[in-house]
Amino acid sequence: xxVQVRLARTVKDLLQMAQTEYYNSGHRxxxxxxxxxxxxxxxxxxxxxxxxxxxxxxxxxxxxxYYTTSWALPWIHTQLSSTGSAVxxxxxxxxALIEKGKLPNERINVIGICGDLGCADAGLSExxxxxxxxxxxxxxxxxxxxxxxxxxIQETTMTPYGALTSFSPSGRQIRVMKYxxxxxxxxxxxxxxPEVKYVATxxxxxxxxxxxxxxxxxxxxxxxxxxxxxxxxxxxxxDPKYSHEIGKLAVETGIWPLFEIENxxxxxxxxxxxxxxxxxxxxxxxxxxxxxxxxxxxxxxxxEYIQRKVDEMWEKWLIPGLIPLxxxxxxxxxxxxx
Amino acid sequence: MSVQxxxxxxxxxxxxxxxxxxxxRNLARGIVYAARMExxxxxxxxxxxxxxERDGVPAKYFVVIAxxxxxxxxxxxxxxxxxxxxxxxxxxxxxxxxxxESWAWQGIQPVHLKLRANGLLIVVSRRSPEELLKYIPAxxxxxxxxxxxxDRSIGxxxxxxxxxxxxxxxxAIARVAPNVLSLEGVKKYLSSLDKPEVxxxxxxxxxxxxxxxxxxxxxxGLPYKYEPPHLPGWKDMMxxxxxxxxxxxxxxxxxxxxxxxxxxxxxxxxxxxxxxxCWVYCPDSVFEITPDGYFNPVLAYCKGCGICxxxxxxxxTIIMVDEMExxxxxxxxxxxxxxxxxxxxxxxxxxxxLLPKAQVISVRKR
Numbered sequence: 001x002x003v004q005v006r007l008a009r010t011v012k013d014l015l016q017m018a019q020t021e022y023y024n025s026g027h028r029x030x031x032x033x034x035x036x037x038x039x040x041x042x043x044x045x046x047x048x049x050x051x052x053x054x055x056x057x058x059x060x061x062x063x064x065x066y067y068t069t070s071w072a073l074p075w076i077h078t079q080l081s082s083t084g085s086a087v088x089x090x091x092x093x094x095x096a097l098i099e100k101g102k103l104p105n106e107r108i109n110v111i112g113i114c115g116d117l118g119c120a121d122a123g124l125s126e127x128x129x130x131x132x133x134x135x136x137x138x139x140x141x142x143x144x145x146x147x148x149x150x151x152x153i154q155e156t157t158m159t160p161y162g163a164l165t166s167f168s169p170s171g172r173q174i175r176v177m178k179y180x181x182x183x184x185x186x187x188x189x190x191x192x193x194p195e196v197k198y199v200a201t202x203x204x205x206x207x208x209x210x211x212x213x214x215x216x217x218x219x220x221x222x223x224x225x226x227x228x229x230x231x232x233x234x235x236x237x238x239d240p241k242y243s244h245e246i247g248k249l250a251v252e253t254g255i256w257p258l259f260e261i262e263n264x265x266x267x268x269x270x271x272x273x274x275x276x277x278x279x280x281x282x283x284x285x286x287x288x289x290x291x292x293x294x295x296x297x298x299x300x301x302x303x304e305y306i307q308r309k310v311d312e313m314w315e316k317w318l319i320p321g322l323i324p325l326x327x328x329x330x331x332x333x334x335x336x337x338x
Numbered sequence: 339m340s341v342q343x344x345x346x347x348x349x350x351x352x353x354x355x356x357x358x359x360x361x362x363r364n365l366a367r368g369i370v371y372a373a374r375m376e377x378x379x380x381x382x383x384x385x386x387x388x389x390x391e392r393d394g395v396p397a398k399y400f401v402v403i404a405x406x407x408x409x410x411x412x413x414x415x416x417x418x419x420x421x422x423x424x425x426x427x428x429x430x431x432x433x434x435x436x437x438x439e440s441w442a443w444q445g446i447q448p449v450h451l452k453l454r455a456n457g458l459l460i461v462v463s464r465r466s467p468e469e470l471l472k473y474i475p476a477x478x479x480x481x482x483x484x485x486x487x488x489d490r491s492i493g494x495x496x497x498x499x500x501x502x503x504x505x506x507x508x509x510a511i512a513r514v515a516p517n518v519l520s521l522e523g524v525k526k527y528l529s530s531l532d533k534p535e536v537x538x539x540x541x542x543x544x545x546x547x548x549x550x551x552x553x554x555x556x557x558x559g560l561p562y563k564y565e566p567p568h569l570p571g572w573k574d575m576m577x578x579x580x581x582x583x584x585x586x587x588x589x590x591x592x593x594x595x596x597x598x599x600x601x602x603x604x605x606x607x608x609x610x611x612x613x614x615x616c617w618v619y620c621p622d623s624v625f626e627i628t629p630d631g632y633f634n635p636v637l638a639y640c641k642g643c644g645i646c647x648x649x650x651x652x653x654x655t656i657i658m659v660d661e662m663e664x665x666x667x668x669x670x671x672x673x674x675x676x677x678x679x680x681x682x683x684x685x686x687x688x689x690x691x692l693l694p695k696a697q698v699i700s701v702r703k704r
Contacts, residue, residue, distance in 0.1 A: 011613065011614055011615065011618055012614070014614075014618060015614045015617070015618075019627065020586045020587055021586065021587050021623050022586055023623070024584060024587065024588060024589050024590065024623050025589040025590060025594075025595070025622050025623045025624060025636065025639035026589050026590020026591075026592070026593045026594055026595060026639060027590070027593075027595070027622070028392055028395065028441070028442075028593065028595060029392060029621065029622075029641075030356065030392045030393035030394065030395075030641075031392075031393040031394040031598055031599070031641040031642060031643035031644075032393065032621060032641075032643030032644070032645055033393075033621045033643075034621065036621040036622065037619070037621045040621065040623060048586065058390075061390060062392070064581070065441050065442035065443075065592075065593050066441065066442055066443060066569075067442070067443070067569075067570050067575070067579075067581055067592075068442040068443070068581065068590055068591075068592040068593055069581050069583060069584065069590065070584065070589075070590045070593075071583060071584065072583055072584040072585060072586045072587075072588065073583070074583065075583075149390075150390050151390060152389065152390060152391070153495060164496055204621075207618055207619070233356075233393050233494070233643075234356050234391075234392070234393050234494075234495050235495060237494040237495050237496045237497065238494065239494075239644075240393055240394070240641075240643035240644065240645070241643055241644030241645055241647065241648050241658070242648070243621075243643065243645055244619055244645050244648055244649055245648065293494055293495070293496045293497050294495075294496060296496065296497070
């Protein structure tokens with residue numbers, strides 16, 4: 001069963017359906033901040049009947065400069081790692097108030113917004129626990145700029161292979177300090193919490209896709225999760241005017257597959273679907289990597305390694321970008337011994 | 339000499355956040371090292387609250403140099419959020435002259451807010467002091483405007499464009515304020531770095547060729563009065579520290595962020611096909627939809643990232659032009675759409691005059 005909700009197909013639809021700004025100008029983000037784009041389109045998709053819960057991170061500090069805000073939606077700050085608990089608590093309170101007749105019986109969206117440190121590192125257990133609370137309706141959005149960008153770019157587990165951060169500088173002895181591969185957060189939520197009805201990845205470069213995914217996630221009910229990749233001019237090291245282009249390249253090179261899992265059904269969307277169907281050819285990751293100065297110390301061999309890993313993800317994985325089990329299941333050894 | 343004869347000198351380095359962070363830090367460090375090499379005590383600190391830096395948002399470093407004083411005196415001088423007054427203000431990007439709005443409730447501060455009477459305002463620019471005065475607000479006390487020849491030095495979070503700006507500024511300080519920093523100290527410091535000859539030569543070049551100085555009398559400059567908004571204290575706040583929210587479509591009245599830009603979009607409405615991509619992709623929701631379906635940038639809130647110019651599908655329809663080409667600022671910006679509506683022919687001529695000065699958009703579109 002798919003959700004019945006009016007989706008946008010073209011940019012003109014966006015203009016028609018989402019003209020009102022609920023997250024507006026006057027925030028202290030960087031020039032060309034794609035996380036601000038994500039918040040803007042989430043707010044547009046969610047509409048006025050929404051409560052937003054923001055964990056500590058770039059988008060908390062930037063949006064609530066002392067005693068001002070750029071939100072037109074009720075917004076509350078929660079601690080770095082407590083997005084999950086705060087979101088469940090809010091959703092439960094709304095449910096209780098509606099049952100007692102203290103609130104009119106209409107849908108109130110609850111959206112938790114956390115960064116990669118607040119969601120995938122420090123707040124992982126809370127988010128994971130929240131995802132098991134199937135009685136309540138809420139959406140958790142992880143805006144992933146692949147570092148703790150607020151406190152001047154520290155490494156998180158979501159930092160990609162080889163990237164420079166304050167915690168992983170490149171030196172003469174060790175060129176690649178961040179040798180660990182990036183975690184697959186959306187997959188972790190989808191595979192580990194089978195009762196979650198909607199999990200997706202998105203990117204602000206494709207606002208139609210993002211808008212539709214937020215709409216669907218809020219409509220389908222229960223706990224839902226969206227992971228967005230946000231090019232960060234400050235931490236990734238590129239001119240702010242290229243934010244849009246870098247985001248596009250992330251999808252076109254296949255580093256960032258866009259997909260959704262709706263009621264257990266996996267589907268690649270937008271550009272990624274076109275890559276999978278053979279309509280578009282995947283660009284080499286070099287085009288994406290060489291545009292960012294956080295990768296400036298990588299040699300061609302390093303980039304080849306990244307290319308191999310991305311190729312593997314698309315060609316060998318059971319579901320590209322999601323399940324890192326190879327297609328040759330079951331393994332011969334396992335069958336023999338079993 | 340115009341710098342006050344005290345034993346303690348305070349310098350201020352105003353720079354574009356992130357874009358010039360390495361330049362500003364290296365310059366602050368360089369001044370401290372040079373001062374210490376000639377026997378003074380000195381230290382530098384970043385303005386509390388500028389970190390986390392944001393791309394483009396103006397930020398500050400302070401350097402305190404104490405002549406013949408002890409380290410304790412210096413520590414007391416530096417243990418504060420920001421100094422009350424500075425003797426020398428160094429502006430690393432001339433478009434910062436259009437105002438500094440680092441946080442909410444500060445309003446748009448004039449660039450020389452902290453400058454002492456008869457202080458020095460050193461600006462890195464290609465323009466003459468007379469031209470620069472068009473962007474600087476008038477003040478009650480006189481000061482000296484010094485121009486160090488140079489282009490805007492822009493890097494990013496991980497790279498320092500070693501283009502000589504640092505050496506030239508140090509050479510210029512030695513020229514105009516030898517009591518603060520002597521040429522010997524500057525030479526000694528630069529010789530201790532890599533490529534010493536090149537660096538010392540750059541400093542000497544600036545030292546010898548610096549002639550662009552102008553004494554600015556009280557009342558000269560833009561008629562702008564700095565009035566910061568009333569900062570709410572705990573008695574003004576709502577219960578729980580709650581903040582009154584915005585209405586839908588309302589922009590934040592207490593923080594605009596418009597001083598973060600060094601380029602601004604100028605739109606050729608004649609060529610606009612109303613595709614709405616600029617409106618869709620603007621992270622700062624700057625574009626206002628006009629009744630006839632055009633998209634008009636509210637420049638006070640524009641941070642000048644240039645994404646709109648990048649995504650615009652029609653060549654030369656949105657162009658990014660250097661802020662210094664426009665004499666507005668300090669919260670009052672032109673309304674491009676209204677200008678175009680009023681006189682299309684004049685607007686077209688104006689746009690065409692700006693076209694050769696536009697920042698080059700990526701090759702993809704050509």
